[in-house]
Amino acid sequence: MPELKMxxxxxxxxxxxxxxxxxxxxxxxxxVAAYKQELRRFTExxxxxxxxxxxxxxxxxxxxxxWRKDFGKLDSRSLAKAVSCLRSFFRFTMGEGMRPDNPxxxxxxxKRRLKxxxxxxxETVERLLGVMDAGTPLGLRDRALFELIYSxxxxxxxxxxxxxxxxxFKENVALVKGKGNKQRFxxxxxxxxxxxxxxxxxxxxxxxxxxxxxGSCHALFVTRNGKRLSRKxxxxxxxxxxxxxxxxxxxxxxxxxxxxxLLEGGADLRTVQALLGHADLGTTQIYTHVDAGLxxxxxxxxxxxxxxTRLERTRFDKARSGQ
Numbered sequence: 001m002p003e004l005k006m007x008x009x010x011x012x013x014x015x016x017x018x019x020x021x022x023x024x025x026x027x028x029x030x031x032v033a034a035y036k037q038e039l040r041r042f043t044e045x046x047x048x049x050x051x052x053x054x055x056x057x058x059x060x061x062x063x064x065x066x067w068r069k070d071f072g073k074l075d076s077r078s079l080a081k082a083v084s085c086l087r088s089f090f091r092f093t094m095g096e097g098m099r100p101d102n103p104x105x106x107x108x109x110x111k112r113r114l115k116x117x118x119x120x121x122x123e124t125v126e127r128l129l130g131v132m133d134a135g136t137p138l139g140l141r142d143r144a145l146f147e148l149i150y151s152x153x154x155x156x157x158x159x160x161x162x163x164x165x166x167x168x169f170k171e172n173v174a175l176v177k178g179k180g181n182k183q184r185f186x187x188x189x190x191x192x193x194x195x196x197x198x199x200x201x202x203x204x205x206x207x208x209x210x211x212x213x214x215g216s217c218h219a220l221f222v223t224r225n226g227k228r229l230s231r232k233x234x235x236x237x238x239x240x241x242x243x244x245x246x247x248x249x250x251x252x253x254x255x256x257x258x259x260x261x262l263l264e265g266g267a268d269l270r271t272v273q274a275l276l277g278h279a280d281l282g283t284t285q286i287y288t289h290v291d292a293g294l295x296x297x298x299x300x301x302x303x304x305x306x307x308x309t310r311l312e313r314t315r316f317d318k319a320r321s322g323q
Contacts, residue, residue: 014039017092025088028179030157038085041068053090054099058106061086065107076110083107117256120249125150125257128245134195137203138224142237144192144199145221145229146254148174151192153258153276155179156231156251158186162220164200169193178277187275 018036021027027035045064046053068074068082086104093099120128129146133139149159158176166175172193173185188196208217208226219228238251255276262272 013096014043016096017089020092020095021088026180027088028181030179034081035085035088038082039089041072042086042089053093056103058103061104061107079110083109117260118249118253119257119260120247120253121257122261124245124247124249125254128241128247128249131241131244134198137206140195140199140203141207141221141229142241144195144203145234146238146241146251147192147195148188149251150254150258151188152186153255153262154186155255155277156234158277159221160229160231160234163218164204164220165218167196167200167220169197176277182277184274184277186277 014036017039018032021032021035022029042064045051045067046056051060065079065082069079072078074082083104086107087102090099090102090104094102129143129150132143132146134143145159148154149156152174154174154176155178158178161177162174168174171185172189173187175183176186177183204220204222207222207224217226217228221229223229223233235251242249259272259276262275263269
Protein backbone atom coordinates (compact mmCIF):
# COMPACT_ATOMS: atom_id res chain seq x y z
CA MET A 1 0.00 0.00 0.00
CA PRO A 2 1.48 3.39 -0.93
CA GLU A 3 2.13 5.80 1.89
CA LEU A 4 -1.01 7.84 2.53
CA LYS A 5 -0.53 11.59 2.64
CA MET A 6 -2.46 14.73 3.30
CA UNK A 7 -1.10 18.13 2.45
CA UNK A 8 1.64 18.44 5.07
CA UNK A 9 0.66 15.16 6.77
CA UNK A 10 2.11 11.67 6.52
CA UNK A 11 1.15 8.32 7.94
CA UNK A 12 2.96 8.75 11.31
CA UNK A 13 0.43 11.43 12.26
CA UNK A 14 -2.37 8.96 11.64
CA UNK A 15 -0.57 6.45 13.84
CA UNK A 16 -0.17 9.04 16.60
CA UNK A 17 -3.85 9.88 16.32
CA UNK A 18 -4.77 6.23 16.83
CA UNK A 19 -2.46 6.00 19.84
CA UNK A 20 -4.03 9.19 21.23
CA UNK A 21 -7.53 7.74 20.76
CA UNK A 22 -6.64 4.71 22.84
CA UNK A 23 -4.56 6.44 25.53
CA UNK A 24 -6.26 9.82 25.96
CA UNK A 25 -9.84 9.35 24.80
CA UNK A 26 -9.78 5.72 25.96
CA UNK A 27 -11.62 4.43 22.91
CA UNK A 28 -11.96 0.69 22.38
CA UNK A 29 -9.79 -1.19 19.92
CA UNK A 30 -12.79 -1.58 17.60
CA UNK A 31 -13.45 2.17 17.64
CA VAL A 32 -9.79 2.94 16.99
CA ALA A 33 -9.81 0.60 14.01
CA ALA A 34 -13.03 2.14 12.65
CA TYR A 35 -11.70 5.70 13.06
CA LYS A 36 -8.43 4.77 11.40
CA GLN A 37 -10.30 3.42 8.40
CA GLU A 38 -12.42 6.58 8.24
CA LEU A 39 -9.31 8.77 8.36
CA ARG A 40 -7.81 6.75 5.51
CA ARG A 41 -10.82 7.67 3.39
CA PHE A 42 -10.61 11.29 4.52
CA THR A 43 -6.92 11.28 3.64
CA GLU A 44 -7.60 10.07 0.13
CA UNK A 45 -10.39 12.61 -0.30
CA UNK A 46 -8.30 15.59 0.81
CA UNK A 47 -5.39 14.47 -1.34
CA UNK A 48 -7.59 14.10 -4.42
CA UNK A 49 -9.21 17.50 -3.87
CA UNK A 50 -6.10 19.50 -2.95
CA UNK A 51 -7.24 20.23 0.59
CA UNK A 52 -4.99 21.01 3.56
CA UNK A 53 -5.96 19.97 7.09
CA UNK A 54 -4.54 23.25 8.37
CA UNK A 55 -7.12 25.25 6.45
CA UNK A 56 -10.01 22.90 5.66
CA UNK A 57 -13.30 24.44 6.78
CA UNK A 58 -16.69 23.16 7.88
CA UNK A 59 -18.21 23.50 4.39
CA UNK A 60 -15.47 21.33 2.92
CA UNK A 61 -15.99 18.77 5.68
CA UNK A 62 -19.72 18.79 4.93
CA UNK A 63 -18.90 18.17 1.26
CA UNK A 64 -16.75 15.22 2.29
CA UNK A 65 -19.59 13.75 4.34
CA UNK A 66 -21.94 14.26 1.39
CA TRP A 67 -19.49 12.36 -0.79
CA ARG A 68 -19.28 9.57 1.79
CA LYS A 69 -23.06 9.36 1.94
CA ASP A 70 -23.52 9.22 -1.82
CA PHE A 71 -20.68 6.89 -2.77
CA GLY A 72 -20.50 4.87 0.44
CA LYS A 73 -24.29 4.66 0.74
CA LEU A 74 -24.03 5.39 4.47
CA ASP A 75 -27.04 5.50 6.76
CA SER A 76 -27.50 8.13 9.46
CA ARG A 77 -25.80 5.97 12.07
CA SER A 78 -22.63 5.52 9.99
CA LEU A 79 -22.56 9.23 9.10
CA ALA A 80 -22.81 10.11 12.78
CA LYS A 81 -19.77 7.92 13.44
CA ALA A 82 -17.87 9.69 10.64
CA VAL A 83 -18.71 13.07 12.21
CA SER A 84 -17.52 11.81 15.60
CA CYS A 85 -14.28 10.62 13.99
CA LEU A 86 -13.63 14.02 12.41
CA ARG A 87 -14.33 15.83 15.66
CA SER A 88 -11.84 13.63 17.50
CA PHE A 89 -9.25 14.01 14.76
CA PHE A 90 -9.34 17.80 14.67
CA ARG A 91 -9.34 17.90 18.46
CA PHE A 92 -6.14 15.90 18.17
CA THR A 93 -4.66 18.30 15.59
CA MET A 94 -5.30 21.20 17.97
CA GLY A 95 -3.31 19.41 20.66
CA GLU A 96 -0.56 18.79 18.13
CA GLY A 97 -0.45 22.51 17.29
CA MET A 98 -1.43 21.85 13.68
CA ARG A 99 -4.36 24.27 13.80
CA PRO A 100 -6.05 26.49 16.43
CA ASP A 101 -9.65 25.38 15.92
CA ASN A 102 -11.86 22.36 15.35
CA PRO A 103 -13.97 22.87 12.21
CA UNK A 104 -15.73 19.54 12.77
CA UNK A 105 -17.27 20.88 15.98
CA UNK A 106 -19.57 22.97 13.75
CA UNK A 107 -20.92 19.91 11.95
CA UNK A 108 -24.42 18.75 12.76
CA UNK A 109 -24.70 15.08 13.68
CA UNK A 110 -27.28 13.30 11.53
CA LYS A 111 -30.37 12.33 13.46
CA ARG A 112 -30.43 8.60 13.86
CA ARG A 113 -33.58 6.96 12.67
CA LEU A 114 -35.06 4.43 15.00
CA LYS A 115 -34.42 1.07 13.39
CA UNK A 116 -36.16 -1.79 15.09
CA UNK A 117 -33.85 -4.76 15.67
CA UNK A 118 -34.59 -7.90 13.72
CA UNK A 119 -35.63 -10.80 15.93
CA UNK A 120 -36.45 -14.48 15.54
CA UNK A 121 -39.06 -16.54 17.33
CA UNK A 122 -38.08 -19.66 19.28
CA GLU A 123 -39.05 -22.02 16.45
CA THR A 124 -36.80 -20.22 13.97
CA VAL A 125 -33.90 -20.21 16.40
CA GLU A 126 -34.34 -23.94 17.00
CA ARG A 127 -34.35 -24.57 13.26
CA LEU A 128 -31.18 -22.52 12.86
CA LEU A 129 -29.33 -24.31 15.65
CA GLY A 130 -30.57 -27.65 14.38
CA VAL A 131 -28.76 -27.40 11.04
CA MET A 132 -25.37 -27.40 12.79
CA ASP A 133 -23.71 -30.79 12.61
CA ALA A 134 -22.71 -31.45 16.22
CA GLY A 135 -21.13 -34.71 15.10
CA THR A 136 -18.07 -32.82 13.83
CA PRO A 137 -15.60 -30.79 15.96
CA LEU A 138 -16.34 -27.53 14.12
CA GLY A 139 -20.08 -28.12 14.06
CA LEU A 140 -20.08 -28.83 17.80
CA ARG A 141 -18.03 -25.68 18.38
CA ASP A 142 -20.54 -23.59 16.43
CA ARG A 143 -23.52 -25.13 18.24
CA ALA A 144 -21.95 -24.26 21.60
CA LEU A 145 -21.01 -20.77 20.39
CA PHE A 146 -24.42 -19.77 19.04
CA GLU A 147 -26.25 -21.44 21.94
CA LEU A 148 -24.18 -19.25 24.27
CA ILE A 149 -24.86 -16.07 22.28
CA TYR A 150 -28.60 -16.76 22.20
CA SER A 151 -28.72 -17.79 25.85
CA UNK A 152 -26.70 -14.88 27.23
CA UNK A 153 -27.09 -12.10 24.66
CA UNK A 154 -23.36 -11.40 24.47
CA UNK A 155 -21.90 -9.50 21.53
CA UNK A 156 -19.87 -11.23 18.83
CA UNK A 157 -16.73 -9.39 19.92
CA UNK A 158 -17.34 -10.52 23.49
CA UNK A 159 -17.66 -14.15 22.39
CA UNK A 160 -14.41 -13.85 20.43
CA UNK A 161 -12.57 -12.49 23.48
CA UNK A 162 -13.68 -15.26 25.83
CA UNK A 163 -11.04 -17.57 27.28
CA UNK A 164 -11.82 -21.04 28.59
CA UNK A 165 -11.20 -19.91 32.16
CA UNK A 166 -13.88 -17.21 31.82
CA UNK A 167 -16.68 -19.79 31.99
CA UNK A 168 -18.01 -20.64 35.46
CA PHE A 169 -20.32 -23.66 35.37
CA LYS A 170 -21.06 -23.43 39.09
CA GLU A 171 -22.90 -20.16 38.57
CA ASN A 172 -23.51 -20.53 34.82
CA VAL A 173 -21.90 -17.18 34.06
CA ALA A 174 -19.27 -15.99 31.61
CA LEU A 175 -16.89 -13.14 32.42
CA VAL A 176 -16.96 -11.00 29.28
CA LYS A 177 -15.17 -7.80 28.32
CA GLY A 178 -17.61 -5.40 26.66
CA LYS A 179 -17.33 -1.98 25.09
CA GLY A 180 -14.80 0.31 26.73
CA ASN A 181 -13.08 -2.79 28.16
CA LYS A 182 -15.77 -2.96 30.84
CA GLN A 183 -16.17 -6.40 32.36
CA ARG A 184 -19.46 -7.96 33.39
CA PHE A 185 -20.94 -11.36 34.12
CA UNK A 186 -23.21 -12.76 31.39
CA UNK A 187 -25.67 -15.40 32.55
CA UNK A 188 -26.42 -18.42 30.37
CA UNK A 189 -28.98 -21.21 30.68
CA UNK A 190 -28.93 -24.98 30.94
CA UNK A 191 -29.09 -25.65 27.20
CA UNK A 192 -26.00 -23.52 26.55
CA UNK A 193 -24.30 -25.14 29.55
CA UNK A 194 -24.81 -28.63 28.13
CA UNK A 195 -23.42 -27.71 24.69
CA UNK A 196 -20.46 -25.81 26.16
CA UNK A 197 -19.49 -28.75 28.36
CA UNK A 198 -19.73 -31.14 25.45
CA UNK A 199 -17.63 -28.80 23.27
CA UNK A 200 -14.97 -28.45 25.97
CA UNK A 201 -14.82 -32.21 26.50
CA UNK A 202 -15.08 -33.50 22.93
CA UNK A 203 -14.24 -30.82 20.38
CA UNK A 204 -11.90 -28.15 21.77
CA UNK A 205 -9.15 -30.63 22.80
CA UNK A 206 -9.02 -31.89 19.21
CA UNK A 207 -8.95 -28.39 17.71
CA UNK A 208 -6.23 -27.13 20.06
CA UNK A 209 -4.05 -30.25 19.77
CA UNK A 210 -1.71 -28.70 17.19
CA UNK A 211 -1.58 -25.37 18.96
CA UNK A 212 -0.91 -26.91 22.36
CA UNK A 213 2.17 -28.62 20.94
CA UNK A 214 3.68 -25.21 20.23
CA GLY A 215 2.29 -23.37 23.24
CA SER A 216 -0.78 -22.89 25.38
CA CYS A 217 -4.05 -21.68 23.83
CA HIS A 218 -6.43 -19.83 26.13
CA ALA A 219 -9.23 -18.94 23.70
CA LEU A 220 -12.59 -20.58 24.35
CA PHE A 221 -13.68 -20.76 20.71
CA VAL A 222 -10.93 -21.79 18.30
CA THR A 223 -10.45 -22.56 14.61
CA ARG A 224 -9.50 -25.88 13.06
CA ASN A 225 -5.86 -24.79 13.55
CA GLY A 226 -6.31 -24.09 17.24
CA LYS A 227 -6.22 -20.31 16.87
CA ARG A 228 -8.76 -17.91 18.36
CA LEU A 229 -11.90 -17.73 16.22
CA SER A 230 -12.34 -14.27 14.66
CA ARG A 231 -15.42 -12.11 14.25
CA LYS A 232 -15.26 -12.57 10.50
CA UNK A 233 -15.13 -16.31 11.00
CA UNK A 234 -18.24 -16.21 13.15
CA UNK A 235 -20.11 -14.03 10.63
CA UNK A 236 -19.15 -16.34 7.77
CA UNK A 237 -20.21 -19.48 9.63
CA UNK A 238 -23.50 -17.97 10.78
CA UNK A 239 -24.33 -16.84 7.24
CA UNK A 240 -23.89 -20.42 6.06
CA UNK A 241 -26.20 -21.78 8.74
CA UNK A 242 -28.79 -19.04 8.20
CA UNK A 243 -28.97 -19.96 4.52
CA UNK A 244 -29.40 -23.66 5.35
CA UNK A 245 -32.15 -22.80 7.85
CA UNK A 246 -33.96 -20.56 5.37
CA UNK A 247 -33.63 -17.38 7.41
CA UNK A 248 -32.06 -14.16 6.22
CA UNK A 249 -31.04 -13.16 9.74
CA UNK A 250 -27.62 -11.97 10.86
CA UNK A 251 -25.71 -13.26 13.85
CA UNK A 252 -26.56 -10.15 15.92
CA UNK A 253 -30.21 -11.21 15.58
CA UNK A 254 -29.55 -13.80 18.29
CA UNK A 255 -28.69 -11.01 20.73
CA UNK A 256 -31.79 -9.04 19.74
CA UNK A 257 -33.94 -12.14 20.15
CA UNK A 258 -32.48 -12.69 23.62
CA UNK A 259 -33.37 -9.14 24.68
CA UNK A 260 -36.92 -9.14 23.35
CA UNK A 261 -37.50 -12.57 24.84
CA LEU A 262 -36.59 -11.21 28.25
CA LEU A 263 -39.01 -8.30 27.93
CA GLU A 264 -41.80 -10.55 26.68
CA GLY A 265 -41.17 -12.76 29.70
CA GLY A 266 -41.64 -9.82 32.07
CA ALA A 267 -38.06 -8.67 32.76
CA ASP A 268 -37.70 -5.01 33.63
CA LEU A 269 -35.67 -2.66 31.44
CA ARG A 270 -32.86 -2.20 33.97
CA THR A 271 -32.30 -5.94 34.18
CA VAL A 272 -32.14 -6.22 30.39
CA GLN A 273 -29.71 -3.29 30.32
CA ALA A 274 -27.39 -5.02 32.79
CA LEU A 275 -27.51 -8.36 30.96
CA LEU A 276 -26.79 -6.75 27.60
CA GLY A 277 -24.00 -4.58 28.98
CA HIS A 278 -25.53 -1.32 27.75
CA ALA A 279 -24.01 1.78 29.35
CA ASP A 280 -27.03 3.89 28.37
CA LEU A 281 -30.57 2.84 29.19
CA GLY A 282 -31.67 4.64 26.04
CA THR A 283 -29.86 2.00 23.98
CA THR A 284 -31.88 -0.72 25.69
CA GLN A 285 -35.17 1.12 25.28
CA ILE A 286 -35.23 0.33 21.56
CA TYR A 287 -36.32 -3.16 22.55
CA THR A 288 -39.45 -1.76 24.14
CA HIS A 289 -40.44 -0.57 20.67
CA VAL A 290 -40.10 -4.11 19.42
CA ASP A 291 -42.28 -5.32 22.27
CA ALA A 292 -44.90 -2.63 21.56
CA GLY A 293 -44.87 -3.62 17.91
CA LEU A 294 -45.60 -7.21 18.84
CA UNK A 295 -48.50 -6.08 21.00
CA UNK A 296 -49.96 -3.99 18.18
CA UNK A 297 -49.62 -6.87 15.73
CA UNK A 298 -51.32 -9.25 18.17
CA UNK A 299 -54.05 -6.65 18.72
CA UNK A 300 -54.78 -6.45 14.99
CA UNK A 301 -54.54 -10.21 14.51
CA UNK A 302 -56.62 -11.43 17.43
CA UNK A 303 -58.97 -8.50 18.06
CA UNK A 304 -60.13 -7.39 14.61
CA UNK A 305 -63.62 -6.65 15.85
CA UNK A 306 -62.29 -4.29 18.53
CA UNK A 307 -60.27 -2.44 15.90
CA UNK A 308 -63.32 -2.15 13.65
CA THR A 309 -65.44 -0.82 16.51
CA ARG A 310 -62.83 1.83 17.28
CA LEU A 311 -62.77 3.02 13.66
CA GLU A 312 -66.56 3.11 13.48
CA ARG A 313 -66.66 5.13 16.69
CA THR A 314 -64.19 7.63 15.21
CA ARG A 315 -66.34 8.09 12.09
CA PHE A 316 -69.44 8.49 14.28
CA ASP A 317 -67.78 11.14 16.42
CA LYS A 318 -66.69 13.10 13.33
CA ALA A 319 -70.18 12.92 11.81
CA ARG A 320 -71.76 14.09 15.06
CA SER A 321 -69.41 17.06 15.29
CA GLY A 322 -70.14 18.05 11.68
CA GLN A 323 -66.59 17.44 10.40
